[in-house]
Amino acid sequence: MFLFIPADNFFLLLSVAWSSVCRRRHEGECHLTCFVSGSHELVHETRSHTRSSGEEEGKIGKGKQKAENGGRDSEQQQASKNKKAKVEGENRDGNGEPASDVAAEFEEFCKTTRLHLSINEMRRILEANEQDPSGSEDAVVPRCQDMMFYGRLEQCPVCHNQMDCSGSNYQCRGAYSEWSTCIYTTTDAPRIDRPVKIPEWIGDETVKEWIKKKASRRYPRRKLTSSNKPFAGLMISLSGRLSRTHQAWREKIEKHGGKVSNNIIGANCLVVSPAERERGGSSRVGEAMETNIPVVSENWLIDSIQKQQAQPLDAYDVVSDIVPEGRGIPWEKMDPNEEALESLTAELKLYGKRGVYKDSMLQEQGGFIFGKDGILYNCAFSLCDQGRGINEYCILQLIQVPEKNVHLYYKKGRVGDDPKADERVEEWNNEDDALKEFVRLFKEVTGNEFETWERENKFQKMHLKFYPIDMDDGIDVRHGGLSVRQLGVAAAHCKLEPLVANFMKVLCSQEIYRYAMMEMGYDSPDLPMGMVTDRHLRRCEEELLKFREDLKKAPDSSDEGDALWLDFANKWFTLMHSVRPFILKNFHELADHVAAGLECIRDINVASRLVGDMTGATIDDPLSDRYGRLGCSVAPLDKESDDHKMILKYLDTTYEPIEVGGVTYGISVENIFAVESGAGPSYEEVKKLPNKSLLWCGTRSSNLIRHLQKGLLPSVCHIPAPGYMFGKAIVCSDASAEAARYGFTAVDRPDGFLLLAVVSLGEQITEMSTAPDDAKELEEEKVSVKGLGRKKPDESQHFKWADDVKVPCGRLVASEHNSDRPLEYNEYAVYDPKQVCMRFVVAVKYEEQNEVVMAVE
Numbered sequence: 001m002f003l004f005i006p007a008d009n010f011f012l013l014l015s016v017a018w019s020s021v022c023r024r025r026h027e028g029e030c031h032l033t034c035f036v037s038g039s040h041e042l043v044h045e046t047r048s049h050t051r052s053s054g055e056e057e058g059k060i061g062k063g064k065q066k067a068e069n070g071g072r073d074s075e076q077q078q079a080s081k082n083k084k085a086k087v088e089g090e091n092r093d094g095n096g097e098p099a100s101d102v103a104a105e106f107e108e109f110c111k112t113t114r115l116h117l118s119i120n121e122m123r124r125i126l127e128a129n130e131q132d133p134s135g136s137e138d139a140v141v142p143r144c145q146d147m148m149f150y151g152r153l154e155q156c157p158v159c160h161n162q163m164d165c166s167g168s169n170y171q172c173r174g175a176y177s178e179w180s181t182c183i184y185t186t187t188d189a190p191r192i193d194r195p196v197k198i199p200e201w202i203g204d205e206t207v208k209e210w211i212k213k214k215a216s217r218r219y220p221r222r223k224l225t226s227s228n229k230p231f232a233g234l235m236i237s238l239s240g241r242l243s244r245t246h247q248a249w250r251e252k253i254e255k256h257g258g259k260v261s262n263n264i265i266g267a268n269c270l271v272v273s274p275a276e277r278e279r280g281g282s283s284r285v286g287e288a289m290e291t292n293i294p295v296v297s298e299n300w301l302i303d304s305i306q307k308q309q310a311q312p313l314d315a316y317d318v319v320s321d322i323v324p325e326g327r328g329i330p331w332e333k334m335d336p337n338e339e340a341l342e343s344l345t346a347e348l349k350l351y352g353k354r355g356v357y358k359d360s361m362l363q364e365q366g367g368f369i370f371g372k373d374g375i376l377y378n379c380a381f382s383l384c385d386q387g388r389g390i391n392e393y394c395i396l397q398l399i400q401v402p403e404k405n406v407h408l409y410y411k412k413g414r415v416g417d418d419p420k421a422d423e424r425v426e427e428w429n430n431e432d433d434a435l436k437e438f439v440r441l442f443k444e445v446t447g448n449e450f451e452t453w454e455r456e457n458k459f460q461k462m463h464l465k466f467y468p469i470d471m472d473d474g475i476d477v478r479h480g481g482l483s484v485r486q487l488g489v490a491a492a493h494c495k496l497e498p499l500v501a502n503f504m505k506v507l508c509s510q511e512i513y514r515y516a517m518m519e520m521g522y523d524s525p526d527l528p529m530g531m532v533t534d535r536h537l538r539r540c541e542e543e544l545l546k547f548r549e550d551l552k553k554a555p556d557s558s559d560e561g562d563a564l565w566l567d568f569a570n571k572w573f574t575l576m577h578s579v580r581p582f583i584l585k586n587f588h589e590l591a592d593h594v595a596a597g598l599e600c601i602r603d604i605n606v607a608s609r610l611v612g613d614m615t616g617a618t619i620d621d622p623l624s625d626r627y628g629r630l631g632c633s634v635a636p637l638d639k640e641s642d643d644h645k646m647i648l649k650y651l652d653t654t655y656e657p658i659e660v661g662g663v664t665y666g667i668s669v670e671n672i673f674a675v676e677s678g679a680g681p682s683y684e685e686v687k688k689l690p691n692k693s694l695l696w697c698g699t700r701s702s703n704l705i706r707h708l709q710k711g712l713l714p715s716v717c718h719i720p721a722p723g724y725m726f727g728k729a730i731v732c733s734d735a736s737a738e739a740a741r742y743g744f745t746a747v748d749r750p751d752g753f754l755l756l757a758v759v760s761l762g763e764q765i766t767e768m769s770t771a772p773d774d775a776k777e778l779e780e781e782k783v784s785v786k787g788l789g790r791k792k793p794d795e796s797q798h799f800k801w802a803d804d805v806k807v808p809c810g811r812l813v814a815s816e817h818n819s820d821r822p823l824e825y826n827e828y829a830v831y832d833p834k835q836v837c838m839r840f841v842v843a844v845k846y847e848e849q850n851e852v853v854m855a856v857e
């Protein structure tokens with residue numbers, strides 16, 4: 001029999017769901033890369049606290065914590081820890097001897113050297129050959145033996161630092177740049193074809209004899225291979241978007257001895273993204289739960305490969321606490337609304353340059369940030385070096401507590417691992433001593449002088465040292481915006497037109513910003529990424545643009561190319577502190593996580609400045625005040641007006657349902673507002689321009705304040721991926737479906753906004769059906785581009801509206817010659833913001849169109 005469950009009740013745990021940021025919306029596998037593994041553990045932890053009993057919580061928490069921490073180190077690095085790796089020579093070595101003989105000889109040699117050479121002698125031998133003599137006995141012995149028997153190692157081909165033999169592989173020990181530890185490893189390292197030097201004073205006869213014997217022969221080749229197959233005998237099923245494609249995982253799993261099954265039946269486990277549970281779970285998740293097959297996060301695969309051993313499935317379980325008879329509260333008893341929203345993200349602990357870090361507990365005593373000579377003694381730092389498995393933050397504050405001495409607060413820890421953070425509060429009797437200690441700690445943490453940074457903004461990143469997150473004097477909107485409890489009161493005491501008051505209420509609420517930042521992984525509670533200086537944002541943008549240039553010169557696929565991407569990822573996730581950094585690999589990831597992430601953070605910073613602090617009383621009508629600051633008139637359209645009817649028709653004909661996790665969403669219009677922004681060209685100006693169309697623009701709710709206050713901005717740079725392929729342009733579409741995909745935020749958050757703008761496409765339009773390799777020419781010529789999609793609105797239904805504005809309305813039909821176009825819908829790229837004028841904001845609700853069918857016995 002079948003049980004029908006409306007999809008909105010189906011574990012409506014949290015919503016997050018579908019990344020509307022995702023620009024890969026034109027492809028079937030659209031969301032595979034949009035969430036990185038481990039993306040929602042932070043949320044998960046929060047929920048464990050609210051849902052589970054203490055005992056259970058401890059158990060679950062511990063397991064997950066462990067799972068997460070293991071997931072970060074690089075695979076190569078971990079491979080070195082694989083003690084079971086064995087040596088397998090090539091069939092023949094350089095002297096034509098069978099490999100097995102060489103291996104046996106090496107084993108004999110190792111025994112001999114252990115007996116005849118001291119550790120100190122081994123260190124001196126390494127030194128004599130310009131190899132690193134440092135490290136423990138465990139490191140020095142295999143390094144020295146490998147060198148003496150097989151020859152000296154060449155330098156790392158990527159960063160030209162010293163390679164090292166760990167016993168199971170060869171790894172680089174150097175730094176690729178001040179941002180990155182080099183992660184180059186190999187099992188077959190090139191050697192320097194020169195005899196190894198042995199210092200004269202080492203007089204051991206056995207060693208001397210061996211050297212004599214060796215001198216007449218070439219060094220044999222050594223190739224290390226791992227013999228362990230962590231997934232041997234396992235049948236693994238994959239579901240939903242993971243951090244890499246299913247095909248890539250299939251290859252990896254097979255390489256490590258496992259098999260991938262398309263069915264749940266007979267599988268040992270189902271691997272999903274943690275986002276899966278928040279999205280409500282696909283039918284496959286339901287099936288696995290029904291048949292008691294463990295549903296685990298992708299970290300299980302990553303960790304098992306790294307540790308060369310299948311890890312316990314329990315520690316990686318992502319759904320057990322939402323199974324009706326499981327450990328948590330049954331899903332049908334959950335209230336998906338307020339509680340879910342409030343427990344969504346951990347409370348922001350630092351919200352700007354004047355924010356006293358919450359954990360110091362000094363704010364409760366009236367503490368405030370100590371300032372002297374125009375300097376606020378409050379610094380936040382970030383460090384991401386994925387080659388070393390490091391992603392940390394650090395907070396350094398001087399806090400003045402009334403009627404007490406100045407306190408120094410220091411905290412340094414790994415993202416999301418608060419219990420292990422190094423934290424202290426010290427009261428100082430002498431102010432000067434406290435200042436000195438602050439300066440000393442700044443230097444210790446960053447390798448730079450505090451004064452130079454604070455006064456001249458000069459800073460030189462040092463390898464494995466922190467970089468300052470340049471906080472601004474203001475309040476992160478995640479803290480300053482309206483909280484859930486204030487929303488009703490704020491609107492009730494607002495003298496604005498009620499529909500406008502409601503609109504402002506949404507734009508000033510903390511939630512939309514928390515959501516956006518959580519989706520992008522920039523929601524660290526410890527660092528105020530929503531309140532950084534413009535200088536910091538510019539620095540991020542410059543690094544992105546520089547990387548785009550570097551990529552043009554970079555080798556396509558090689559260790560050097562990989563290192564360049566890794567280095568940028570480290571730089572990026574240091575500057576733009578993330579709770580889930582990862583190694584960027586391709587343009588789609590660059591577009592989704594870096595370019596879109598930067599735009600999102602930039603816009604949220606604008607919102608922070610406009611919203612300010614609304615945490616106090618809402619009776620004095622802060623919404624009207626913020627509306628005034630917006631500098632944009634917002635007026636609801638009469639539902640009987642022609643404009644309203646025209647927009648409904650345009651929306652309806654060019655809409656296609658969005659599909660998320662097997663559920664399709666329709667759209668309904670709540671309200672339409674006519675808007676007129678003080679920024680950008682006025683309608684009167686655009687009206688005079690030629691070739692005008694009314695077009696849809698996608699926006700996230702979190703970006704709307706910026707659009708309304710500052711006008712629409714071109715994309716940050718050219719990336720050959722949807723959304724960025726035409727370079728620095730404002731991109732619109734004639735399909736509301738396109739804009740709706742941006743606007744969609746989450747399964748249980750049905751509200752969204754679509755923008756309509758009048759766009760002058762100029763006298764000339766370039767039509768393109770493929771992505772250009774470079775957008776420089778397009779950007780310079782400023783000729784509008786029409787990117788041809790696989791679908792277009794039926795031209796016979798287009799019509800002209802007021803002031804000769806074309807409305808390309810019409811049912812979506814297939815374009816001619818459309819099969820291999822990268823775009824699903826037509827996109828219009830305009831390079832001059834003066835040609836674009838926002839006219840309407842359409843407030844919509846997304847509604848489910850079908851039901852999830854679950855089989856039960």
Ligand SMILES: [Zn+2]
Pocket residue numbers: 156157158159160161172173174175176182183184
């Ligand atoms: Zn290297």
